[in-house]
Amino acid sequence: MPIEQIDIENFLRLSNESPILDVRSPGEFSHAHIPGAVSLPLFTDEQRKIIGTAYKQQSRQIAVKMGLEYFSERMKLIPEEVEEICKSRQKAKLNGQLKSVSILLHCWRGGMRSGAVAWLLNLYGFKVYTLKGGYKAFRKWALAQFENEYKLNILGGYTGSGKTMLLQEMKKVGNLVIDLEKLANHKGSAFGSLGEEDQPTQEMFENLFATELYKAVESGKDIMTNGEHYTKNSSEIWLEDESRHIGRVGIPNRLWDAMRKSPLYFLDIPFEERLKHVIEIYGRFEKEELEKSILRIQKRLGGLETKKAINFLHENNLHECFSILLKYYDKFYMHSLYKRENLESVLNKISCATVDLNNARTFYNQSA
Template identity: 45%
Template sequence: MIHRINIVDLLEPSFSVPLVDVRTPAEHSHGHIPGAFNIPLFSNEERVRVGTTYKQQSREKAILLGFDLTGSKWSGFIREALAISLDKKIALHCWRGGMRSGAMAWALDLYGFEVYLLEGGYKSYRRWCHSQFELDYNLRVIGGKTGSGKTRILQQMREMGHQMIDLEDLAQHQGSAFGSMNRLVQPSQEQFENNMAWQLKEVDRQTVLWVEDESINIGKRTIPRSFYNQMQLAPLIDLQVSTQQRVEALTIEYGLLEKPFLVAGTERIRKRLGPLRTKQALEAIVEDHMEEFIRIALGYYDKTYEKSLSKKNKDNIIPLTIDRQNLHEAVGLILDLELGRHL
């Protein structure tokens, strides 16, 4: 039996049927609903052929070509679906809920699956994503200069049961010229948004949601403008951490990275560092003087943070001195500040 469902039905917590994306591997890789399996009806190349036939010849000829291309694949599709859903219940989608998902639904229904077909397809999920960014959230922002331990504090808050969204984790980047840490690979902009909206759907919007202060761009990914605007207006706790503590922490974190990566990152900010500071930073990297390199880099990043802070509403900024080495105490001070000031 084939049931037609909408995006609201699909996202209901009680809906536990596995979801299959029948679009091509390239489409799925570029952007997909989190948790969706991929059983592509066509390969990347086959989809191009079918699309070209549709445009240049006719819908009927494209359908015939599609059946020619998939003729020997149907038993494989069914076996893949069985591996995903032993109880033979499955949800399907393609781009707009059209021919590809319809064809797969027909085959699986014929075999005896209970099929849930997403109306509007992946496109309906994208519309839903954008609607999540437009909602009002009860945001609190954790700010502070580079090396203040903002991410560690947010992670500790999550462990304690507080709501938080880790934007840098979603973007797979730490938001600087060295933010990839020579190992992180950023998702597409589309997938970044997909994953972010997926997390936001779990948020109780009446309860405080903690995020880290970020520029609108994290590496090559961009925070959705409507959500970013809310971050800019939200109360910001500006963590005050000694330069020495920040240098020590960053020296440990970045000291393990390969020199060519650090050199390349330094070259990317050459214009902003200036020729002399760039030369000094590069020499410090080559000579293994990591603490000196960190101090030079912080000179630039601290100025950048101060400039960003100067553009915000001063009434929304609450400075808080913390000991970076005492994580639990720092979190306690932040939560006490939140409760005491009714931010």
């Protein structure tokens, strides 16, 4: 079976059935990679550094010889590792023999590393596709996704309105939804990292976001109404109203500008109802973690309000503590809301009495 080199969109389409194997070093992979890829490093970080130094300071030939020496140490192990990867993806074995399996392979530029591993795995019996231009081509493609035009709808509302919960419900009934806070591993406020895994790098966040945009557009071409009376236009992508930065990662400028100009559906929910929801979400965390989060906004919250909030926290008076914080975030969101140049033309208020899943039906009835 010949090794085939394919472009990024065909590469991504095939990834629905076949594993993506990234043969770059562990450090390169850890920094950022194609979403869904599995690390299959040809060289360690140290080996890559040694080869790179030899290439620059000695010669290409010496660097290649070093690479071949390191490669020889990995030749037996790589096919075994790939078999295990395929098994984990439920690529079935038949009578102890692995079925014919296609794999997708790339390195940084589609050069010697992916070429060497592709040769080995093809020799072993895998059908191998390599990515034309490697990860570098993927990055160019990913950044280009943010330059495209999208039909966006933005779900807004004060803190504690249950926006993420509503978006998840909308996704269940067939809407195209991208959960930016899930991609960022952060809920967006000073408390946003609580209970979350470490945030991705900016580059990885962009890779995740770009891939989700692409998937949304592709699925929107084929999606069918599933019978639910509140399923919306399949070409629209729903996002939550966010600040430019979600924790340490930032929404690409072109997309953020587009979000600010898109229709904004504002969940208007009473303060006390939102306060109950916020306490339910954050009240379970340790006081030490909550205090650290409060201190992060001390400068903007003010010394007196910060002191009062922390005192209420240690008195186990979460209602008064979070009431102070929620008033601060309401003011902050209102300021951001009215900075939109075209607010009157994009704002649609949706009134809900409480924070719960029934808001999905209320939302569709009022926004229809």
